[in-house]
Amino acid sequence: MGSDRGLFKPLEANRGGMALSVTLFFDVASPYCYIAHEILVRYQDLVGLDIRLIPVSLDHLFKIAGNNLPERACPNKKLYVESDLVSYAEFSQVKLHSSAEYKFNTRLAQALLVLLREKFPTNFQEYLSALWEAAQERGLDVSDHKVLANTLEAAFANPPDAQKLISKASTYLSLLDKNTQDAYRAGAYGLPYMTTQHHETGQSMGFFGCGRIEMALASLGLGYQGPVPTRAPIWAPIRPHARLQFAFDVLSPYAYFAYKIFKRYERIWALDIDYIPVHMPTLFQESGNHGPIYGCENKKIYTLKDLPLLAKHFNVALRIPDKFPCNTIPCQALLLIIKERCPSMFDHALELLWDATMSLNMRVEDPAVILAIVRPIFSPSIPLQDWVVEAYGPIATERIIVATKSLVARGAHGLPYFITQTSQNTHERHFFGSDRIDALAHHLHLPYHYTIPESTSLGLMSSL
Numbered sequence: 001m002g003s004d005r006g007l008f009k010p011l012e013a014n015r016g017g018m019a020l021s022v023t024l025f026f027d028v029a030s031p032y033c034y035i036a037h038e039i040l041v042r043y044q045d046l047v048g049l050d051i052r053l054i055p056v057s058l059d060h061l062f063k064i065a066g067n068n069l070p071e072r073a074c075p076n077k078k079l080y081v082e083s084d085l086v087s088y089a090e091f092s093q094v095k096l097h098s099s100a101e102y103k104f105n106t107r108l109a110q111a112l113l114v115l116l117r118e119k120f121p122t123n124f125q126e127y128l129s130a131l132w133e134a135a136q137e138r139g140l141d142v143s144d145h146k147v148l149a150n151t152l153e154a155a156f157a158n159p160p161d162a163q164k165l166i167s168k169a170s171t172y173l174s175l176l177d178k179n180t181q182d183a184y185r186a187g188a189y190g191l192p193y194m195t196t197q198h199h200e201t202g203q204s205m206g207f208f209g210c211g212r213i214e215m216a217l218a219s220l221g222l223g224y225q226g227p228v229p230t231r232a233p234i235w236a237p238i239r240p241h242a243r244l245q246f247a248f249d250v251l252s253p254y255a256y257f258a259y260k261i262f263k264r265y266e267r268i269w270a271l272d273i274d275y276i277p278v279h280m281p282t283l284f285q286e287s288g289n290h291g292p293i294y295g296c297e298n299k300k301i302y303t304l305k306d307l308p309l310l311a312k313h314f315n316v317a318l319r320i321p322d323k324f325p326c327n328t329i330p331c332q333a334l335l336l337i338i339k340e341r342c343p344s345m346f347d348h349a350l351e352l353l354w355d356a357t358m359s360l361n362m363r364v365e366d367p368a369v370i371l372a373i374v375r376p377i378f379s380p381s382i383p384l385q386d387w388v389v390e391a392y393g394p395i396a397t398e399r400i401i402v403a404t405k406s407l408v409a410r411g412a413h414g415l416p417y418f419i420t421q422t423s424q425n426t427h428e429r430h431f432f433g434s435d436r437i438d439a440l441a442h443h444l445h446l447p448y449h450y451t452i453p454e455s456t457s458l459g460l461m462s463s464l
Helices: 031-047 058-065 077-090 107-119 121-137 145-156 162-183 210-220 252-270 280-289 297-314 330-343 345-360 368-375 382-390 394-409 432-445
Strands: 019-027 050-055 193-197 205-207 240-246 272-277 417-422 425-432
Touching: 019 031, 019 240, 019 425, 031 050, 031 077, 031 121, 031 210, 050 107, 050 121, 050 162, 050 432, 058 077, 058 162, 058 280, 058 297, 077 162, 077 432, 107 121, 107 145, 121 145, 145 162, 145 368, 193 210, 205 297, 210 297, 240 252, 252 297, 252 345, 272 330, 272 394, 280 394, 297 382, 330 345, 330 368, 330 394, 345 432, 368 382, 382 394, 425 432
Parallel strands: 019 050, 240 272
Antiparallel strands: 019 193, 193 205, 240 417, 417 425
């Protein structure tokens, strides 16, 4: 890989008095909010980060945003979240109760937090920590007045009358709802949701999910060294042989980002990657999930902002096709044919077709265009034109549909979707999204440097 110049420089402290502030909209109902908070707190002293905590109602936010409640999500998504919480908490070194789940009976607890933030600001963080520990580490029911009273007593050296405070909290429900409306107006459709002001432009920016903390810090001109910034980088020259299945559709920009990251690490990781061509619209239909641009309005707006930000952050040339979505089944079918009949050319063909779709705005649903893209890399003896014709036929189409349904049966609900397995462990581990590559690398004991190993600035981003 060469020198690791700058990759592990200490993070800069607050430079020139610049305000380094992240607003975190949260609900103790959400285990992901808890993980995000714990990660941000680790950066608080390290870089002089100011964390502004705003209690909101997750249940109310889902309703006003028109988003699906987690318990009403597609079955595969529900199952994935259950396993993801376990693996991401382990990766982040955050303790979660074995039955950690979303709780939707936290309105009074959140209203109490609004009250304490206003009336007892010096005790607010202590109470929040105690409440989160009760809800997410011990699995207690925080709608229980006794639990709320016990956490109050734990947070105050001289506890006030707990029952009076809990009774008064009901008068703060309207302020809780106002906070939730503010989160929605800021672009939130789920939690955790973070907002920052860009360190150069002053532009207000929003970030959803634990996997976007890196981006939130980068918007402040700060580096990210993972969820545990004091942890030494992972180097494992002797590691179990690992195999990774990477399900993709060239139609998916998030899968494209993941692919580009993997290409940068392929010589470092020496990972055996099995690319599985599938059809994203069929995957959504079969799993009962919805694509991000077909969800609630805030989710659509967020996605359209998120994609160019990620493209710049990952240094990937991205241009969403003018016709989106387009029919990529023939393209995927051709890749499957090449993978089976000429495997040595598969990686090159995949790169060309994906770049054509996501960077060059070429019409990969057109057989003449597909043939023109890949023809130059093949020997004239390869009947590539016949393969393209075959890719447009019903048998090839059915094979892609079957592969997609098989992936859904294994738990997929979106792309990119990764399935890992090591020689020492027959148990599969599943990861979804380009923002889980760091957790995937950690699971496989592979080095990961947020985000481009050749870069001298990714350890300490100077700007987006």
